[in-house]
Amino acid sequence: MMDTARGIAEKVRSGETSACTVIERCLEGIDAFNEDLGAFTHVVRERALKRAKALDDAKASGENLGPLAGVPFAAKNLFDIAGIATLAGSKINRARAPAETDATLILRLEAAGAILVGALNMGEYAYDFTGENAHYGPSRNPHATDRMSGGSSGGSGTAVAAGMVPLALGSDTNGSIRVPSSLCGLFGLKPTYGRLSRAGTFPFVASFDHVGPMARCVDDLALSATAMMGADPADPVCADRPETSLVPAAHSPAAHGPVTHGPADHGIDGLRIAKAGGYFERQADRQALQAVDKVCSALNADRVVGIDHAAEARAAAYLITMAEGAALHLDGLKAHHQDYDPDVRDRFLAGAMIPGAWVAKAQKFRRYFQAHMRAIFETTDILVAPATPCSAPRIGQKTFTLDGVELPVRPNLGIFTQPISFVGLPVVTVPVWLESEPLPIGVQIIAAPWKEVSALAIAQHLERQGVAKAPVAKAYAGPVQPVKCRD
Amino acid sequence: MSEPREADLASVTAMTEMFLAYLDLPLDETYRAGIIAHLMAAHGIAAPLLAFELDDEAELAPVFVA
Numbered sequence: 001m002m003d004t005a006r007g008i009a010e011k012v013r014s015g016e017t018s019a020c021t022v023i024e025r026c027l028e029g030i031d032a033f034n035e036d037l038g039a040f041t042h043v044v045r046e047r048a049l050k051r052a053k054a055l056d057d058a059k060a061s062g063e064n065l066g067p068l069a070g071v072p073f074a075a076k077n078l079f080d081i082a083g084i085a086t087l088a089g090s091k092i093n094r095a096r097a098p099a100e101t102d103a104t105l106i107l108r109l110e111a112a113g114a115i116l117v118g119a120l121n122m123g124e125y126a127y128d129f130t131g132e133n134a135h136y137g138p139s140r141n142p143h144a145t146d147r148m149s150g151g152s153s154g155g156s157g158t159a160v161a162a163g164m165v166p167l168a169l170g171s172d173t174n175g176s177i178r179v180p181s182s183l184c185g186l187f188g189l190k191p192t193y194g195r196l197s198r199a200g201t202f203p204f205v206a207s208f209d210h211v212g213p214m215a216r217c218v219d220d221l222a223l224s225a226t227a228m229m230g231a232d233p234a235d236p237v238c239a240d241r242p243e244t245s246l247v248p249a250a251h252s253p254a255a256h257g258p259v260t261h262g263p264a265d266h267g268i269d270g271l272r273i274a275k276a277g278g279y280f281e282r283q284a285d286r287q288a289l290q291a292v293d294k295v296c297s298a299l300n301a302d303r304v305v306g307i308d309h310a311a312e313a314r315a316a317a318y319l320i321t322m323a324e325g326a327a328l329h330l331d332g333l334k335a336h337h338q339d340y341d342p343d344v345r346d347r348f349l350a351g352a353m354i355p356g357a358w359v360a361k362a363q364k365f366r367r368y369f370q371a372h373m374r375a376i377f378e379t380t381d382i383l384v385a386p387a388t389p390c391s392a393p394r395i396g397q398k399t400f401t402l403d404g405v406e407l408p409v410r411p412n413l414g415i416f417t418q419p420i421s422f423v424g425l426p427v428v429t430v431p432v433w434l435e436s437e438p439l440p441i442g443v444q445i446i447a448a449p450w451k452e453v454s455a456l457a458i459a460q461h462l463e464r465q466g467v468a469k470a471p472v473a474k475a476y477a478g479p480v481q482p483v484k485c486r487d
Numbered sequence: 488m489s490e491p492r493e494a495d496l497a498s499v500t501a502m503t504e505m506f507l508a509y510l511d512l513p514l515d516e517t518y519r520a521g522i523i524a525h526l527m528a529a530h531g532i533a534a535p536l537l538a539f540e541l542d543d544e545a546e547l548a549p550v551f552v553a
Contacts, residue, residue, distance in 0.1 A: 346521030
């Protein structure tokens with residue numbers, strides 16, 4: 001099992017371990033567990049080892065190794081990796097030419113010293129919340145391998161929860177970082193829409209597509225997000241923002257000087273915290289509601305703010321997703337319809353028939369709801385809401401019952417995430433383990449636009465109190481058999 | 488504003504047939520049940536949005552900046 005990203009980087013910088021040793025152990029873990037768990041679709045073994053050697057050589061030369069020195073990470077397979085076709089979970093994309101360069105976020109993490117080890121399984125074209133894939137098999141939940149990892153960044157959830165890597169990149173259009181973070185018991189950051197560059201990623205719904213990290217501690221989210229943020233002309237949505245860091249000051253690597261905008265500086269004193277009411281209380285099961293209450297209790301947050309029109313927001317996101325997703329795949333559906341995952345194909349085909357008037361109204365409503373949420377954030381800094389309506393369903397489970405109504409699992413695991421990403425709000429999902437429950441469940445810590453630092457500060461407070469925690473799954477927490485990876 | 492009526496299976500089925508042809512999409516019989524189920528679900532999910540009154544002057548969310 002791997003240490004946290006921050007722990008690894010500190011040990012590599014101090015010389016307590018080497019980047020080569022870290023990467024060898026990481027590859028051993030992948031070799032040992034991946035066949036059972038289905039997290040990786042491609043391992044870039046030689047590239048990772050070569051880069052680790054270069055990093056160790058740089059250390060021997062006295063060079064600055066960067067804040068993520070020697071940290072292995074993996075990326076959902078919709079991120080471009082030079083030399084590999086970008087699958088986006090599909091069979092069809094195997095025919096694409098290999099990517100010529102890495103996605104921007106991979107380049108930025110590696111510039112900070114991290115080392116890419118592979119590409120991760122995901123739902124086909126990111127259109128699922130389950131972590132299932134008709135072509136590559138499901139990415140399994142390491143806490144109970146007959147359970148869903150959540151999607152569509154399912155492999156990202158599996159890899160981090162099994163301790164195969166300390167850090168993974170995912171994408172989140174309607175909840176695809178937050179749902180697997182909830183089901184796999186991880187911390188996940190869906191940043192503000194436009195905070196992190198999507199350049200070099202295969203799109204789903206450009207209006208809503210976000211990218212971000214998943215990890216086992218808040219420091220790792222903040223450290224990696226800091227390394228990845230910044231303007232990128234290759235992504236027209238990516239903003240040029242003034243913030244310089246989200247890293248807690250107390251843990252800032254000395255080599256990089258003091259940090260002045262981290263959660264530790266910001267603190268949580270004075271933050272106005274409220275539980276999201278109304279829609280967010282109605283369809284959650286007992287575990288989801290208890291997890292929210294546990295977080296609110298730890299934060300002394302007894303105020304409830306009703307989020308009016310959340311159902312309409314979810315509806316609008318749902319329709320825009322159907323229409324934009326179908327538009328992206330219209331030609332593919334004509335030429336390769338037999339090669340799509342049937343569940344995805346039928347949703348895309350249905351999306352091609354959504355009336356344009358509905359989509360236009362949904363886009364108008366998006367602006368209305370944005371203003372509505374901004375008004376709420378004038379008197380509230382943080383909203384607390386469930387991430388998923390329940391913990392991980394069984395793999396293959398088609399329906400579940402929410403608020404007495406039987407519904408399909410695939411589109412409805414994201415009922416609480418979808419209204420939030422609809423207006424691009426930043427969210428940190430925190431994992432909560434209730435004493436009576438065998439599986440974790442996530443809680444959304446939602447902040448105003450560009451206030452990731454507030455959500456991270458709250459998440460870190462909960463982590464330090466022990467209310468939120470992300471242990472490696474017990475079955476994968478022990479040592480693995482060594483595999484010789486070095487010449 | 489009138490409440491949107493509930494979708495009925497016959498009309499959704501008929502629309503599916505017409506749109507698959509209109510858009511030159513695959514007319515595979517095995518796909519239809521799934522497509523129709525998704526359209527029925529979307530109709531139900533859309534209902535509160537379609538019933539919500541917006542000003543005529545309301546702008547679309549995406550704004551192109553030249």
